[in-house]
Amino acid sequence: MANQKNKVKIEKIDKYFISKLEDTNFFKMDCGLQSCTLEESYANGLIAFIAGFSAIDVIGSSEIIDITSTAINEAKLILKNYSIPVSVSPLIFVSEKLSTLKRDLLGLEKKFFNLNKKNFDVFEIHLDQDDKQLFRNVLLLVKKHLYEKEISINVSREILSNASVIEIIKLVNSEFKNNFIVEVDGKNNTNNIYNCYNDTIQTISIADIINKELKLKEISFSKIPLLLSGGINSETRGFAEQCGVKFNGITLKKNQLLALKDINIDNIESSINLNVISKVLENF
16 A cells, blocks of 8 residues: 655756655665675666666765666666556666765765766765764755755664754754655664664664654755665565654665666666566565
8 A cells, every 4th residue: 555645855956756756656776885896887787677676876986877767768778669558767876985085085075066967866875874974065066066956965873863863863954954865774784684673673773763753843844755775575565554653755775676786788688688677676
């Protein structure tokens, strides 16, 4: 059963994705924050489009952003060759850890200035440390140089207390005025197990706190999109609905999609594998 419409406000993305978010039918494929080859990134871009993901999340490398964009365009041609209907291109998220940005703090202005020219839609900061002053400084640089992009933050129950999560969201709102995305991570999955009941509980719990302390209390936070990540499995949506926890989308780690584990750039265009890819979201 789908959630009732959960209104959101995002100014810099297409209305198609607004509708996906409001219908709780927004799926993001997270390729991880570790480095990967251009070949792997190309395959990921193809998969994200063919599978029907609303977004793909890649690391902040100019080469990977470019190859992902190229792959999405190539995927359209592949589907046309097989007479498969072509959908809307997924949003491209570019993610960086706060700790990584800290290491290059002096070069951030140049980095963000150059990133703003790249073909992506959303810049996402993963708060892997609780350093609010550093985060504030980074936000100001993002606001100054990535003005053409949307912003998203990833907050983890593993790193931040409930109070810190609320404080950080308020900090973002002070600069971006109810015009950003929040992704909640119950725990970071280091063992690649995605059906852990406790991790799912943690993810839904932090979303519930954000709803109760911000979205339902203050109108200025009411339309912020909320994505669930970490501990995600096929039962997450139903469990969140049973708990009365509203959200707008789900982030799936690429390496948790076991149906895709043997698909690579060399065999991706076979009709069998195209069929496998196109059905990967059915269980979610």
